[in-house]
Amino acid sequence: MTIRHLKVFIAVCQYGKMSVAARKLHIAQPSISQTISEIEQYYEIKLFERLSKKLFITEAGKEFLNYARHIIALFDEMEENISMKSKNISLKIGATITIGTCVLNDILQDFETKHPEVKTQIIVENTGVIEEMLLKSELDIGIVEGEIKSADIITVPILSDELILVCSAFHKFSNLESISISQLQSLDFVMREKGSGTRELFEKALQAAGISVNEKWTCNNSEAIKNAVINGQGLTVISKMLVEKELQSKKLHSILINDVNLDRDFHAAYHKNKYLSESLMSFMSTCLYR
Numbered sequence: 001m002t003i004r005h006l007k008v009f010i011a012v013c014q015y016g017k018m019s020v021a022a023r024k025l026h027i028a029q030p031s032i033s034q035t036i037s038e039i040e041q042y043y044e045i046k047l048f049e050r051l052s053k054k055l056f057i058t059e060a061g062k063e064f065l066n067y068a069r070h071i072i073a074l075f076d077e078m079e080e081n082i083s084m085k086s087k088n089i090s091l092k093i094g095a096t097i098t099i100g101t102c103v104l105n106d107i108l109q110d111f112e113t114k115h116p117e118v119k120t121q122i123i124v125e126n127t128g129v130i131e132e133m134l135l136k137s138e139l140d141i142g143i144v145e146g147e148i149k150s151a152d153i154i155t156v157p158i159l160s161d162e163l164i165l166v167c168s169a170f171h172k173f174s175n176l177e178s179i180s181i182s183q184l185q186s187l188d189f190v191m192r193e194k195g196s197g198t199r200e201l202f203e204k205a206l207q208a209a210g211i212s213v214n215e216k217w218t219c220n221n222s223e224a225i226k227n228a229v230i231n232g233q234g235l236t237v238i239s240k241m242l243v244e245k246e247l248q249s250k251k252l253h254s255i256l257i258n259d260v261n262l263d264r265d266f267h268a269a270y271h272k273n274k275y276l277s278e279s280l281m282s283f284m285s286t287c288l289y290r
Helices: 003-015 018-025 029-043 059-083 097-102 104-114 127-135 197-209 222-230 240-248 278-288
Strands: 048-051 054-057 089-095 118-124 141-144 153-168 188-192 214-219 236-239 252-257 263-271
Touching: 003 018, 003 029, 003 059, 018 029, 029 059, 054 059, 089 097, 089 127, 089 278, 097 104, 097 118, 097 222, 097 240, 104 118, 104 278, 127 141, 127 153, 127 263, 141 278, 153 197, 153 222, 153 240, 153 278, 188 197, 188 222, 188 236, 197 236, 214 222, 222 236, 222 240, 222 252, 236 240, 240 252, 263 278
Parallel strands: 089 118, 089 141, 188 214
Antiparallel strands: 048 054, 141 263, 153 236, 153 252, 153 263
16 A cells, blocks of 8 residues: 555545546546555455446545545655755644634744744634644644534634624614623624634524524625624624724624623644644644743
């Protein structure tokens, strides 16, 4: 079993057809088929079901794919750290929107001051996308505000956060300090997109109370959300970190939802099979002890 076997298998899974994988890898299709057969014979498993000229990965194939991705990621990391020692080491970091807006810059400044030799690459996405990228070894580490669902991802709490309900200065709630969650029934809301940790936590609170709201806006941009609320498009639940200036200037007004806890932790997240390199360990330390 070689690195080539694993790369061919990953490509077939990625593109869904051996012909496409062959074209992308610049390999003849019979060679692709033979490589997949060699893996199946070696481990005495079936990687794909072949139905109507389509490939459907088996459960054994899914498990093998998980290992293959991480072996290739580790191999690539070894190549970079050992064979290309003269070049800067890179660290691929994923962050959710609130963290990318409010927290990550301070962490990066601390880390890059201590480790100028490490090149950082940042991707800002919602929790669901970051989790999927970690599972595919497309990121070294993620910092997320939402709940990670996969048992293959290890999470470490690094910072506390508070979600708050906010409205415009002329909303009917703008003179209230607190409300019951039942008062939100059927009101217009500006919501984060599906996969957002902020949305997920708020939706759980609504479901627990048997309340539904009108999702007037759906948006993955915090500035667009704030502007929509300021201009009377609805209420929103958002990290307090994101609206401190707007609260101070009275453009937004915060309202406590009685008996509802919207506190949460931000987490550093990495795959359980991830090799914890010196640079990755140092970045995690910066997150924990800044």
